[in-house]
Amino acid sequence: MEDQENQQRNRSLKTSLKAKWAFGMSLIILGTLVIFSFVIYYTVQNVLIGQERTTVQETLTAVDRRLSSVETNLTISKVLPRLNIETVHNSNIATSPDWDQTDVFQDSVKY
Numbered sequence: 001m002e003d004q005e006n007q008q009r010n011r012s013l014k015t016s017l018k019a020k021w022a023f024g025m026s027l028i029i030l031g032t033l034v035i036f037s038f039v040i041y042y043t044v045q046n047v048l049i050g051q052e053r054t055t056v057q058e059t060l061t062a063v064d065r066r067l068s069s070v071e072t073n074l075t076i077s078k079v080l081p082r083l084n085i086e087t088v089h090n091s092n093i094a095t096s097p098d099w100d101q102t103d104v105f106q107d108s109v110k111y
Contacts, residue, residue: 070078 067074067079072078
């Protein structure tokens, strides 16, 4: 009788140890997955934000370069032709000595 009780107790302990081991390993794997997910998320986020900052800086530089030759106050009639490629051919900007048509295609301002 005692033998049977000892065997049942040993079986329940073995089952309990297996369950504890499986549960513990599941938690470790889940924790590792969560940590790697956060690392990947924040890394991708930082890279994308850096790329956007670079693009914005390049665009600001290109706009500044285009508008730097306007000597007086900025008005729509002076700014729009310098930023819009379609109006370049219809204005006197194209005949200006400091205007280079290839500049339009070398900067990051998109149309």
